[in-house]
Amino acid sequence: MRSVLPVVRISVTSATELRPGMTYWDISVSLPKSEFGVKKCKYLEHDISSDGIRTSQKLAEKVLNLPLPKTQNGVQSFHRSLNYYAKYIRDLPVLAATLCEAPDEQTVADEI
Template sequence: MLKRCEDTKLALNWEKSHFMVKEGIVLGHKISKKGIEVDKAKIEVILKLPHPKTVKGIHSFLRHAGFYRRFIKHFSKISRPITHLLEKNSPFIFSNECIQAFRTLKEKLTKAPILIAPNYDQPFELMCDANDYAVGAVSGQRIEKHFWPIHYASKTM
């Protein structure tokens, strides 16, 4: 890998480079032999946030939480009451439903599953779900009859 960086004249920051480690933080994700996890330090910041009181606050929260959406099953479905407030001509009323969605997302971030790295020698499974306002999917693989997620995806319509 270092040879390839050298060949392409890619400059590396040696203070940020770590070699021969069992785990580390890369782009806000904890990488280990178990798989990919959320960085607990980043989640602590999100957990301390009060519920948004402005449209700008909603955008900020959804950007932070959305960074880890690949770990949260039904992210779009859960966040729907909050994202509804961003729609044009929608009154800004942070209802009990919005507060519940906000709390649920924060809770799911603290209990986010470990995502495994794909093994391209094994078959993949894709499970999909949809309703009137969101679609969702999870890709994963079975290891010893247990399904392990690789990536969650969801989108509001």
């Protein structure tokens, strides 16, 4: 069984070292779909480079423009969605704690 990896970073000093590394890891390459020597690529609205993975500006704007949750379930859903982005947001625990401290009269219980 073969796995398909969308982004693979292999550190080599020359192109001749690339093939043995790919053979060792059993990686097949489709040349028309591949890019070599790029400093940054986009994948699932993230920028991947030698500096690491960063959220793209487009995705950051979407998150910043989210409407504030008005119900208890909305706040819980918002917290769950932040779990994924925790590594990209500095001081997330401090920011999330302020949502948890909202008085009960500011949130309306969802009616089921």
